[in-house]
Amino acid sequence: MSKLLEVKDLKVSFNTFNGEVQAVRGVSFDLNKGETIAIVGESGSGKSVTSNAIMQLLPKPHGYVKGGEILFEGEDLVKKSTSEMRKIRGKDISMVFQDPMTSLNPTMKIGTQIMEGLIKHQKMSKEHAKKRAIELLDLVGIPQPEVRMKQYPHQFSGGMRQRVVVAISLACNPKILIADEPTTALDVTIQAQILELMKDIQKKTESAIIFITHDLGVVANVADRVAVMYAGKVVEIGTTDDIFYNPKHPYTWGLLGSMPTLDSAEEELFAIPGSPPDMTNPPQGDAFAARNKFALEIDKVMEPPMFKVSDTHYAATWLLHEDAPKIEPPASVQLRMQGFANTGNKVGDQ
């Protein structure tokens, strides 16, 4: 498989009145053609900033890429000019946003909003773009597309609006689709429908997907690989199986442990205590140490490097060092890991 996207040691900061916010502090991952990678982590861990950096849509001038590379088909997006980037946005890489209620222009017809990209990037005639827009609405499961084309966003429900946003993002057959918490703002049944839609579309279009979420429950169902982010860094990355059956980082344990399961009513949830650190002043050593009950002395002084678990699986925790004490995940997390293993990849259905 060829590498479509390689993010290498990406660092993104914001200049604010309180000083420099180091939102992303050296993120690396890659994406193959047609693959889905999930980026998971609590809110504030830098997922959106990472995706906005890929799109080069950081708020200027106070948000900027401080270091690293974002190689798309071998070319560094960070070095691209505004006009070069415009040709990539919406065509090669497109994006679905979190809040469907506000991500569509309230005073523009749905059809026009879909056709814009087609006319821009594919130089389609209006007639042709219209036909294609109707096809797209049909593809994302909106009934009566010809009628809906002429309507405005307020005439659509939240789930339907998100389908429209997906249609917009798919318009030019992008090579990469970034979905930044596309289901978070929707209620549970609609969430499931949108997820089905995304999987379906992936099969039909073979776009690679970066699926961002703070909910591990959603991940098993959609992703081939998972990157777990904490405080602006990837702390564990592996195949979905690696992450669910064999998690190594205590933060991943925490995320898994705090996932509700079918019979979690009686079970104790292994919640992560405390809250993420202030990114104006990231702590020395392992940023997760203060919240980690398995933290070692060295965590407070030195940042752990990425330890290799297998060819596909890496985690940044000193627990993987050969000299570290052998610590097993807490019982409730082990129970879950077994549960995942027994049911096969069915976590997301719960």
Next chain:
Amino acid sequence: MVRYIMRRVFYMLITLFIIATFSFFLMKLMPGSPLSAEDKLSEEQKQIVLEKYGLDEPVPVQYIKYLGGLVQGDLGISFHFDNTPVSKILMDRLGPSLQLGAQSLIFGSLLGILLGLVAAVFHNGALDYTSTIVAVLGTSIPSFVFAGLLQWVFAVELGWFPVALWGSFEHTVLPTIALMIYPMATAARFTRTEMIEVMGSNYITTARAKGLKESEIVFKHGLRNSLIPLITVMGPMAVGLMTGTLVIEQIFAVPGIGEQFVTSIMINDYPTIMGTTLLFSIMFVVIILIIDLLYVVIDPRIRLTGGES
């Protein structure tokens, strides 16, 4: 849409009826009479004059006659200008005021929107500060100061335009500029604030993610959405401009309706006062209707109640 407008027109007529009634009885309650100044008239002579204007009849009869006249577009006869119908006086005077008002409103808001847009796009840049200063000056300096300044520079010193009076288009230029400063500054301020907010909203990010040019985003996605609140402020201002501004009309010696109104009040010319009040009211309700219709055109989320949109 048609049904909605018809309903609105019906309500407008009721409003106007109430206003006409109010102004009629208020006039009756006012101290002083059109004859009080002319003490030299004998009682008999006064009686003749009162009869001529129907003022000798009981008030309810006067009221009914007044309404009856209104329905036929008859606003009565001026006390002051002998035998001239009020409607003729108003029509003669309305033209210049309307022209000045419309010109200053159109140019003022267009220029203001442009200024506000530039300020928002170059947010915190030199152009932003310049346009903010223009806006602050425009809203805080009274228009007669500009009027005097314009007269002095462009009429007296440069001689490009006539100093005052009415006649050709050239005569309208300086009063229009003096009048448009305020609406321009207001439009600029509102457009800037709204535009900055709109440009930070999620659907603008969506538009950027589509790969659109910044100029396309500003004009296609930003502008329309930031104009909505502007309509609300510009409406009442439009009425103020159309009904003539006394000061500007005085300075430029424009035979407009604002000047007329004040004169009528000073000489107790009741029919003209009532006629002018009614005319201003009509303009007001019509402009409010236009504003409401504009909302519907600009913002698809607003549904017309009681009619199919």
